Structure formats: C-alpha cells, structure tokens
Amino acid sequence: MNRDWIKTIELSAEQAGHIFPTAAACEAALESAYGTSGLAKADNNLFGMKQHQHPIYGTHVLPTKEFEGGQWIVVNADWISYPSTKECFQDRMTTLQRLSSFKGFEHYKAALNAADSEAYLTEVSLKWSTDTARGAKVIAILRAYLNVQ
Numbered sequence: 001m002n003r004d005w006i007k008t009i010e011l012s013a014e015q016a017g018h019i020f021p022t023a024a025a026c027e028a029a030l031e032s033a034y035g036t037s038g039l040a041k042a043d044n045n046l047f048g049m050k051q052h053q054h055p056i057y058g059t060h061v062l063p064t065k066e067f068e069g070g071q072w073i074v075v076n077a078d079w080i081s082y083p084s085t086k087e088c089f090q091d092r093m094t095t096l097q098r099l100s101s102f103k104g105f106e107h108y109k110a111a112l113n114a115a116d117s118e119a120y121l122t123e124v125s126l127k128w129s130t131d132t133a134r135g136a137k138v139i140a141i142l143r144a145y146l147n148v149q
Contacts, residue, residue, distance in 0.1 A: 002034040006145050009035065009046070009085060016089035023117035024089060026141040027124075030134070038062070043081035046088050047128075049095070051078035057087065067130075096124065117142060 006025045013021035013028075031047050032040035039045040043060050051059050058081035065072050082088040100109035104127075111123035118139050125135035 002029070003145060005029065005034045006141075012085040013089045016086045016093065018089050018093055019112065020114070020117045020120045021089075022145070023121050023138070023142055024092070026138050026145060027121065028085075028089075029141055030138050039079055043079060044085050044088050045080055045082055046085060047092055049080045049088070049091065051080050052095075055080075056091070057082050 006022075006029055009028055010021050010025035013024040018024045028035075028040075028046035031037075032045075035041070035046070039048060039060070039062070043058075045060075059078045060081045061076050061078055063074050064077045066075050066077075067073075080088075080091065082091065096108045096112060099105040100112055107123045107127040111120045114120035114123055121138045121142065122135045125131075125138060128134065131137075
C-alpha cells in the first residue's frame with residue numbers, strides 16, 4: 001500500500017468537496033493502481049471515467065476491453081482528460097449525483113446517503129464496477145490505511 005499517495009490524493013478529494021474523501025482516495029488507489037495507470041498519469045483520470053455526452057474536459061482516445069456478445073473485444077474509447085485530480089473527484093461526485101435519480105442507479109443514491117465510508121463503498125461498488133469483489137477490495141485498502149495513521 002502506498003499510504004503517502006493516498007494521503008496526497010485524499011487532499012484532492014477533500015478540496016473537491018467529496019462527501020467521503022478518504023474512501024474516495026482508497027477507491028482511486030484501487031482503480032488507478034495508486035496513480036500508476038496510464039489514465040491516471042497522463043490524464044489525472046483516477047476512476048476510468050469515459051467521456052460524457054457533453055464534454056467539459058479534454059478527451060484521450062485509448063483502447064479498452066469490453067464484454068460484448070459473450071466475449072471480450074478490444075475497442076477504442078473516449079476517456080476524460082482532467083486538468084488535475086481535484087477536477088476528477090469533482091466530476092465523479094457530479095456524475096454520482098446526476099445518475100442517482102435514474103432507475104437502475106439506486107446504489108449511487110444509497111452511496112450518497114450512506115452513514116459511513118464503508119457503507120458508501122459497498123453501495124457505490126455495486127454499480128460502478130462489474131468486479132463483484134470491488135467493494136471488499138476498497139474497504140480492505142481503507143481499513144489498512146486508517147489503522148496505520
């Protein structure tokens with residue numbers, strides 16, 4: 001675990017007004033391999049955010065694997081290029097808030113109304129990722145980080 005990276009990125013989440021900045025920093029740690037992923041390094045994109053229908057920030061086209069028709073295929077996708085990690089966290093919160101009112105995104109609403117960081121991580125992970133173990137993975141990072149501080 002790279003505690004220093006989480007501590008630094010947690011500050012960006014706080015500055016962005018994230019409701020659970022420590023949890024969000026731990027999510028970013030998992031999603032971006034502690035800031036070492038190509039998207040994180042080149043575009044400050046810590047969550048693998050694809051470009052919105054109406055772009056606010058720049059676009060970086062990169063290949064990705066998608067599961068379609070029962071098989072994995074490689075396609076080019078438009079990813080958001082953020083000016084800084086602060087804007088990445090702001091956009092993530094805005095995205096969760098916007099989608100939380102739509103049918104099928106009830107987990108985002110539950111995450112935004114969560115009583116604590118672990119409940120937030122459990123709920124947001126149910127929709128954010130196809131990895132059924134994502135919530136447990138991020139909670140493990142969170143617990144390890146909090147137990148050492």
